Amino acid sequence: MARSENPFRPGFNSPPPAFVGRERLLGAVREALAVAALDGRTPRPIVITGTRGVGKTVALGEAAALAATEHAWPTVHVEVRPGRDLTPLLTERIVAAGHLLEHTTADDRRHPVITGGKIGASALGVGGEVEVHLERPGSGAADPLEAALRATMHTAMEEGAGLVVTLDEVQYAQRAELAGFTAVLQERMGDNWPLVVLVAGLPSIREPRRTVTYLERGEWHELGLLTRDEAEQALREPAADAGRPMDADAARELAAASGGYPYAVQLYGHHAWRASSGSDHIALEHALAARTAARRELEEGLYVARWNDASEREREYLTAAARLIVRRGEATGGAVAAELGKAATEVSYLRDRLLKKGTLYSEGARLVFITPGMAEWVAGL
Known part of the structure; x- marks a missing residue:
């Protein structure tokens, strides 16, 4: 049987083939990029909240893609983790962004997201990866993060470019570290840096004891469930694009079963694609088989995990x-x-x-x- 790539991606943090139901958020990202790139002002930060599996990380990736394709701006991305300091990582990656801006052209910067000491060299038009050797800011600097931001933004403005910074899982950030970063941003608002900041986290980041003043004044977007029509669109479009269209009654069945939960939409679509292997379309019978398989996977995974967490x-x-x-x-x-x-x-x-x-x-x-x-x-x- 010929190999046919499954277009559905039910893994967490995996970008879906169709980013459906988030048009308002993408519009806000485009507007923030335009304010920074064209109006010469630093826009308010964009804060994305929602439970797990609704597409927060995917939204950050879409923002990075828009910055690269529409403005040739790189993105510095940090996923905050429990027990790991945010500030040194963020500082190092901002320095890496400065190196990238200084040593590449706009055409070279149509893809890169800086997540570590290496920058994917597809951004530079060559194979493999390019190691970015960094010297951490000296201990004599009053604030290494501020120094790194100031230097990188100076380079960006000289090059007629800008920078996007995305922070994920900010509910794990130490409040002092988050406050330190946002204090720099607030102090430098008058410098009109071409800088767009997006952060994402669980709904708990809205609690007064967790958030910081600068983010409170940001543009908040809460991601929730998809509507039935949006869920059907997220099922039918990828299937059609992959050459195995989904019948309307099959899409209705799976959209209803998914409850509009984006992770479940991908899971049901994945199993429907598998069930229809060898067919030229996804029919209702395949959707019914997918419902059984996906439900079993949910029972053994998310149901148990969330019950045990209670x-x-x-x-x-x-x-x-x-x-x-x-x-x-x-x-x-x-x-x-x-x-x-x-x-x-x-x-x-x-x-x-x-x-x-x-x-x-x-x-x-x-x-x-x-x-x-x-x-x-x-x-x-």
């Missing part, structure tokens, strides 16, 4: 919510409290915790499990 009290709340959804078709905070025999104020902290963790998602007053099918699974425990 405390005993949170599990009680989840169980009450799940039983209401199975029995009545929906759950609200007030109904869950009544199911538990409590006043809503007594258990509101559990609701808030589960929303911040991304196990539950609010649609107005309604509470839904972000991972499709999990309500039925929890109710059956």
Whole structure:
């Protein structure tokens, strides 16, 4: 059987073939780039929040791609990790960006994202990678990060270019480090640097004790679930582009099963493609087979992981919510409290915790499990 590449990518942090339902965010990125590149002003930072699996990291990648293709600007990207200092990494990569801007032309910079000591040499038009040898700013510098930013932005302005900085998983950042970085940005606003900053993290970054003043004044975008039409589009477009179109009833079935959760859309699409191997299209029968396979994968993966991540009290709340959804078709905070025999104020902290963790998602007053099918699974425990 001939090899046919599956266009669907259900791995976290894997860019989908069709970036659907995020037009407002992409418009904001384009506007920020235009403000920095054409208006000569430093735009407000863009802050992206949402639970896991809704496309925050993908959105940062799309911003980097827009900067490279439309303006020939490089992007410095740092994924914040628990127990790892942000400032030294960010400083080193900003210095690397300065080297790139100084030693390449605009045509060379149509692709690079700087994530370490090496820059992919496809950006430079040659094979392999080019090692960027850096000297860390000396200990005598009052603020190495500020010095690195100042030098790199000076180079960028001399070259008629700019820079994008993207920070992912900022909920793990030490508040002091984040405050230090944003303090530099705030102090230098009057210098009109061609600099666009985007940060992404879980909804908890909106908590007053976690965020910093500069980001509070940013442009906030919360990524949620896709609409049914958007989910169908995210299924049908990649399949058609890959040469195996998906029937309308198959797309409707998978979009409904996915609940609009972007990760699940990719997972269901992946299994539908696999089930239709050897066929010239994806039919309803393939979608039904995909639903079974994807549900099994979700049960063994996300359901168990999110259940194990919940405390005993949170599990009680989840169980009450799940039983209401199975029995009545929906759950609200007030109904869950009544199911538990409590006043809503007594258990509101559990609701808030589960929303911040991304196990539950609010649609107005309604509470839904972000991972499709999990309500039925929890109710059956």
